[in-house]
Amino acid sequence: MSATTRGCPPLRGAVIGYGFIGALGHLPAYAERRHRRGDVEIVAIADICEARRELAARTYPEARIYADHHTLLAMEADGLDFVDICTPPCDHAAIAHAALDMGLHVLCEKPLTPTLGEAAALLEHAEAAQRVLFPCHNYKHAPVVRAIRDIIDSGRIGDVQAVVLNTMRNTHAKGVTEWNTHWRRHREFSGGGIAMDHGSHSFYLTFDWMGTYPVAVTAKMTNMAAMRYDTEDNATVTLTFPNGLASAQLSWTAGVRKVTYAIQGSRGAILVDDDDLQVAVMRATDGPDVAQGAVDWDVERCSIASHWGDASHTTWFDALLERFRRAIATEDWVSRDAHEAYRCVEVITAAYQSAADGCREIPLYGSVHLLQHHVESVAHVGEAIAVTS
Template sequence: MTAKVRVGIVGTGGIARARHLPCLTENESAELVGLCDIKPDVLKKAGDDFDVAARYTDYLEMYDNENLDAVVVCTPNDVHAPATIAALERGINVLCEKPMALDPTEGEAMLAAAEKSGKLLTFGFHYRHMPEVMAARRVVDSGELGDVYMVRVQALRRRGIPSWGTFVHKHIQGGGAMIDFGVHLLDSALWLMGNPKAIEVTASLSQRLGKSPNVNTWGDWNYQEFTVEDQVAAFVRFENGVTMMLECAWAINIPESRENISLSGTKAGLEVFPLSVNKADHEMLTTWKPDWIADAKLDPGAHQAAEFVNAVRTGGTVVTKPSQALQVTRIVDAMYRSAESGEAVKL
């Protein structure tokens, strides 16, 4: 393909306006040719702000009328699967925002549609495109850590419950803090681990702070209709013997919000945020931190968009594979099932 990639956007709300619309507008190899949103006022503002004339309230009409090469799906989670599958069936490449789907059954249908169509399907796990995460992957690939056997993941906000959109409605989103926020850190951790297969998940969850009015740095939220979790604690076992402990919360009483992935290996350990490597050598305990990271000022959203557009143009590859996104969905689903049953869930 030598011409610009013709791209449409399904869902022109917060994530589209904050990331995908500006990143695609600035990409010289892409052309935004169509927008779709069920809310006419939101659609009009996005179309006016980003100078896109073709506007639809039905994504099927956009797919059928705009001769699209690619589409970015930025809808609430319950529309991810149908919008993605419909695009793939029409021969359109897809970048779908995270999470993959509401549950593994939907995710499996999306993967099957991609395999049948032969088109590209990837997902918006943009943490993989952060300079620190890419640098951490280079450290892991070098073998400096030895055999990684223990992983700790933290995705914790002191008080940051989303106060817009449909985030607090389980029937629309499939879950709360974990499916919205925790999946980013979980996905990146799995990528750094080499995506081993999870075999057992144990988890508990809480709605203690989300279901009553309280201090929230992101404004007032709809606590009366809060049907998701605000906190999750989980333990995951993998077939290669590695274990993972995970903590995730939209709102929890800690001194400050924090995000981190920690990998412990037989030769060294690695912390991702901020990046450091911890070792025992020369009869000393040492910690090294980088003075400079390649592409330190790189915007993850722009890097993700460029990778997707380039892959569509050239038939190249992307870092986030559908099978990897499906494992994230399976693990999160197992967390919810374990929390509900009070028992470990086998995968």
């Protein structure tokens, strides 16, 4: 029986995938947490690349190193509480199912899976196994994003009616040089391009800020590097919610690394430019004609250090790990976060279908069970996406 089952910390975990995010994001965060709180420790690491395994062994000599997740689970499962999956998305489902079969909790990098059928199966497996399935939705824990949540909760800007999210990058996120630096641009590993990679972050933030889930999706995508890669590098996705609209503009060719968010409410708005946050709230009105300046505004500006330039986002991981631990402690096997991960895959799947079909609006179904027939009809739609240069 594992330490967590007995209710005794620390949690004992294994990291599967020692690429960029595993090596520079998750593992340093675990080491820091172990040093400060002593409630988690990583006892094993697996990676299919020999050079990465050698580096892991030098960096974490106390951890046992394995060539694949099969061997790691066979040797370590009895002494583990969880696995943390940091591989490319193509392997998420298989590793997660294997861990759940061994009675382990699962923390998984986004997107949860590249396909909707895989995502549905994982949620059902976690519920049946009574083990936590938890996504790494780390943007929720950026300090400036947490400030947005606090402002919305305060009611200062009224009811959120629209959201605009711009994620600008000068290139796709590169993998480690020892393995496959450009795996995010190859569908067989990534499952898709920037909509698959950055889409999850934008979409789960819209769910949170709009306070509900979308009912339809429209999308346009292009690939300016179509001669080299088979995944999109630009995507514009519009989500229709019962209470408004959200628009996400995602680019790997923007010439800059930046995020800008606008959360528009019935009495005000929040504007974010990386760490800079501005809140504008209507204070008083002298008449009905708002457009002619009959409104006074209270405007506040501040800067909240969130380290957007650090792609490892290590400083955001502690709060995410705390939510994972809480889900385990409360036996919340398939939490709201897990359902949001599923909904992200649903939106991404529908966005690919819309882009491949002339930006047609695609309805969303929501329920895992009701979606099965829909899953089968769009399982390979990503392959048909227009990749105009």
